[in-house]
Amino acid sequence: MVCTDELSKAKKRGEDVSQNSLTFWPDVAFRMILVVILVGATMWISAAVYPKGLGALADALNKAHYIPAPAWYFFGVYQMLKYFPGYLDVLAMVGLPLIFFAVLFALPWLDRNPSRKPRKRPVALSVAGVIMAGLVFLTYQGMASVPKALADNGVITHPSFKKDIEPVFQSQCLTCHGSTNSYALDNYTNVIKIDIIPGNSDGSKLIQKLEGTVKPQMPLGQEPLSPDQIKTIRNWIQDGAKNN
Ligand code: HEC
Structure with a gap:
């Protein structure tokens, strides 16, 4: 397959590009649907063959000193929540992610730069860099703020x-x-x-x-x-x- 700028160059040269291209409908769309069905079936079969439980039952008295904490990939979002006062938590949990994915979705229309070279895309790359750095930072902060499990075995000789x-x-x-x-x-x-x-x-x-x-x-x-x-x-x- 050829990328957009090469395609437009070839068109300018007057070449017949239809020889080298596929139509999105139905050719590409059909392949995509096929992949979705295959991935879905694989997941469905693996879930049936290797069922995975949800872990130990909840313990209302917390006798096991269980410390509730989100899965690691949610640490960032939960950490962000801590910076917002209670009445604004909808903004942090729903609003910001919604804006983020809306921008991501609209990217092909927002960013009309045809070049694929990293050097020619400073704006897109710096925005992505800032977002990634922010995510790593929030995840790290969130992980560091999970309280340590209490030691219930092991005697401490000179405790604090x-x-x-x-x-x-x-x-x-x-x-x-x-x-x-x-x-x-x-x-x-x-x-x-x-x-x-x-x-x-x-x-x-x-x-x-x-x-x-x-x-x-x-x-x-x-x-x-x-x-x-x-x-x-x-x-x-x-x-x-x-x-x-
Ligand atoms: C379910 C409630 C409950 C929990 C949980 C609890 N206590 Fe008590 N505690 C009481 C009550 C009620 C009393 C008073 C009863 C008595 O001493 O006869 C008391 C009394 C005490 C006393 C005696 C105070 C005095 O001057 O007589 C001590 C010491 C004490 N608790 C320590 C603890 C410690 C340490 C923990 C945690 C490891 C704890 N308690 C957890 C309800 C509780």
């Missing part, structure tokens, strides 16, 4: 309150011990109020409640923290229950 202890309270205790509760566990100042004796984890009420030596065992109505998590909290208290 911010990094190792607070996230456990945040995920397991705040539903009941929020900031308005009399035993609030939402920040360091409130946590050390609950009868923690620095250097004496056995004597600290927090440990007694977590291990269940003083009933009822915490977290109330859920599975207890893992022995490793409790040991990590013990180590933090032995270290002086510091705000580190």
Whole structure:
């Protein structure tokens, strides 16, 4: 096949180009339809032969410390959503992608430059470059902002309150011990109020409640923290229950 500029050159030279060309309808259209049918049938058959489940069932109590996160190719869109206030989220999720695809669709009419050489297409290439760079940036930012899964095995010898202890309270205790509760566990100042004796984890009420030596065992109505998590909290208290 010849590309447009060669075709027009050949026409100018007075050559009969119909010898070398195909009509879109029905020749090219028929081939396209054929490919669509083949790809569709292949996917349909593979889905029937190798069915793929949707993963583990949802766990309302989040006992597996599951961290919900979008599939990687949606990180960019979700990241963009964070830059918009709530009432504008339709704009970010629907409006901008719609404009993007509308422009992409209209490209053959918008861009009448017949040349295929990259050097002769600075505008198109820089716009595409900026969009690609933006996508990579947003995807990277989105990936970096997914919270890390909480360690529920592996004892941390010298834990940090911010990094190792607070996230456990945040995920397991705040539903009941929020900031308005009399035993609030939402920040360091409130946590050390609950009868923690620095250097004496056995004597600290927090440990007694977590291990269940003083009933009822915490977290109330859920599975207890893992022995490793409790040991990590013990180590933090032995270290002086510091705000580190
Ligand atoms: C479903 C609600 C619920 C959850 C979740 C929960 N607690 Fe409690 N917690 C309570 C209630 C209710 C009490 C008071 C009952 C009692 O101590 O007899 C309490 C009491 C406590 C006490 C004793 C306070 C005192 O001074 O007597 C501690 C310590 C405690 N919780 C720690 C935790 C920790 C740590 C977690 C998370 C690992 C947690 N709780 C999760 C409901 C909850």
